[in-house]
Amino acid sequence: MTDTAQKQPHDPKWWTLVAVCTGVFMLLLDITIVNVALFDIQEDLDASLSDVQWVIDAYALSLAALLLTAGSLADLFGRKRVFVIGLLLFTGGSVLCGSATSVLFLSLSRAAQGIGGAAMFATALALLASAFTGKDRGVAFAAFGATTGLSVAIGPVVGGVLVSGLSWRWIFFVNIPICVVALVVTIFRVQESHNPRAGRPDWIGFVTFSAALGALVYGLIEAGQHSWGETKVVLCLVGSAVLLALFVVSQLKRRDPMFDLALLRKPTFTGGLVAAFGISAGVFALFTYLVLYLQGVLGFSAVKAGLIFLFLSGTSFLAAIVAGRLTEHVPVKWLIAPGFLVAGVGLLLMYGVDNSADPSQWHHLIAGLLVTGAGIGMINPPLASTAVGVVPPAQSGMASGANSTFRQVGIATGIAALGSILAQQVTSDVERGLSGVVPPQALGPLSEAISSGQVRVAAQIAGDGKAGEAVGRVGTQAYVDGLNTVLLIGAILCLVAGAICLVLIRQSDFDNAGRYDAPPAGGGGADSGGEQPKHVDPAAHEVPLEGGAHAAGAHVAPEDDAEIATT
Incomplete structure (x- = not known):
């Protein structure tokens, strides 16, 4: 790009940054604020634990299933076009979610959101890479990283305010004005880009x-x-x-x-997939059950629950900034593996939560959230480099998409598996503790309600007498015991994932990445000046992750400056 073009006051590349950051802010904000609304959704729609699991998993499943395919479609038909379609689908799904009158309809609407989210995730960085070159690209990626970090950090609090002040439905309706801004900017200001070598999906x-x-x-x-x-x-x-x-x-x-299995021959790439799955299944999947504990067992409001989670999200945001700077000096394995150790210790600190709503008894919970957040912040910045930093530039999109897919698979399977373990333990404890206290036919419904964290509701249903007191006492202890079990499992998953990453992730894989032959004369990229070097340093370009962090290794192919990691 010429100096003249760079000095133009209305350079379209900055509008591209506005559009992408606005859309991704909406996307990530909506993901993080849903958790604090789960209890209100349960009560309003009379949802069971499995219903709540599907509200989260319907989104994660459609997102995981479509990420790689959406990237292929964007390369083939146009990234701007697919991004606009994603915005429309996500916003339409948000409207349907906010209007839902049944939990089935809500779950299906969440799946529609996931389809739109996949289209947006798969094109966001590709749009930035096609619009920006040189130093401006670093500025754009830094702004993108700051946007993702901000949305993750403030999501729980914003969700709590919306749920308590208005209704859980507004966590979805709030997307509408944000989408309108992103849509207008994208349609009228963002330039289209393709991958001329894109194959069929x-x-x-x-x-x-x-x-x-x-x-x-x-x-x-x-x-x-x-x-x-x-x-x-x-x-x-x-x-x-x-x-x-x-x-x-x-x-x-x-x-x-769709996924070149030969990439698994790179130990570091495989270690990155393990890390992506481990942090989602071992940590993020637990948030659902922690929120139900705070609101259903301790009786916290949505705002109070959101403020409690700010200990984790805020610490994660700050730790990610520090870790992002350390990635320039410290091998990524010495951030990711210790990060899992720290996260596992944080979950162990939370292990032993009880039924006390006394603030003086929360020290272990708050300490656990702080330490777990620090571990997350250590892992996220270098994680993408384990994918895009160890593969040839032409495969960076596929590699990054696979890493993001494993994140969503970890969320979906983690919520499902941990929820099933919790539910089975609660059912066993309730049947043993309430047998002979309540009618046999009431044990099933009570177990289902308590598994969903609706302990206080179950006690009210049982009445004000001894039966109600017994249901409240037994149900509370059953849910707390089940929560402690899944916290312990999450901690073990983190420690195992950290050990695997320590073994698999190797610096030599980064040193040997990014080699390609120079293109014919005159075939260089937009900012190449004609001839490309034989080797590109894996840290030459950086892609931001959550918390304003960056991951080295998102290369741009020499033949096409717009070809870059799509997620």
Whole structure:
């Protein structure tokens, strides 16, 4: 780009930054504020624990299933076009979510949000990369990182204010004005970009992967409602394994697969996938049950619950800024692996939560949230570099998309599996503690309500006498014990993921990445000046992550400056 173009007061690239940051702010804000609204959604829509799981997982499933495919469609048909479609779908889904009169309708609307979210996630960084070059690209990525960090940090508090001051429905309706701004700017100011070498989307891979993931999550959730040996549960889990095998075969047979399995030969890349899955399944999946504990067991308002979670999100934001700077000097394995150790210790500090609403008894919970947030902040900045920093530039989009997909798979399967474990323990404790106290036919409904964190509601249903007191006492202890069990499991997952990352992630994989041949004369990229070097330093370009952090290694292919990681 010439100096003249850079000095133009209405340079469209800055409008691209405004559009992308506005859309992603809406996207991430909506993800983080949903948790504090779960209890109100439960009460309003008479939802069970499995219903609550689907409210979260419907979004995560559609997002995970479509990320790679959305990136392919954007490269082929235009990134601006796909981003606009994503904005429209996400906002339409938000309107439907806010208007939902049943939990089934809400879950389906959340799935529609996930489809729009996938389209936006898959194109956001690609739009920035196609619009910015040189030093301006670093400025754009830094602004993007700050936006994502801000949305994650303030989400719980904003959600609490909206839920307490208006209604849970406004956590979805608030997206409408934000989307209008992003949509207008995108349509009238953002320039279109394509990948001239884009291939056809891998529909067989998309169908088999989506079906496998859906069957797995459905089976895990149903296990909590029935048992692991239930015929329906076994069929779902076996079917998921078969579909996953078909997906692997389809990827091996296809010339341009959705996910090149040869990438797994890079230990660091595989370690990054383990880290992405581990932080989501071991930490983020627990937020649902912690929120239900704060509101359903301790009786906190949505605002108070949001403020409690600010200890975690705020610390994560600050730690990510520090860790982002350290990535320039410290090998990523010495941030990611210790980060998992810190997060695991934080969850262990929370282990032992009780039914006390006395602020003097919250020290272990708050300490755990602070330490866990610090661990998250250490992991997020260098995580993307384990994907895009160890692969050839032309595969950076696929690698980054795979890493993001594993994050969502971790959320979906973690919520389903941990929720099932919690529900089964609660059911066992309630049946043992209330047998002979309440009618046998009431044990099932009471167990379901208590598993959902609605302990106070269950006690009110049982009445004001001894039965009601027994339900409140037994139900509270049952949920707290179940929560402590899944906190312990989350801590173990973090420690195991950290150990695996310590073994797999290698600095040598970064040193050998990014090699390619120079293009023919005159075939250089927009900011190349014609000839490209034989080797590109993996840290030459940086892609921001949550909390304003950056990940080295998001390369731009020499033949096309716009070809970059799509998530």
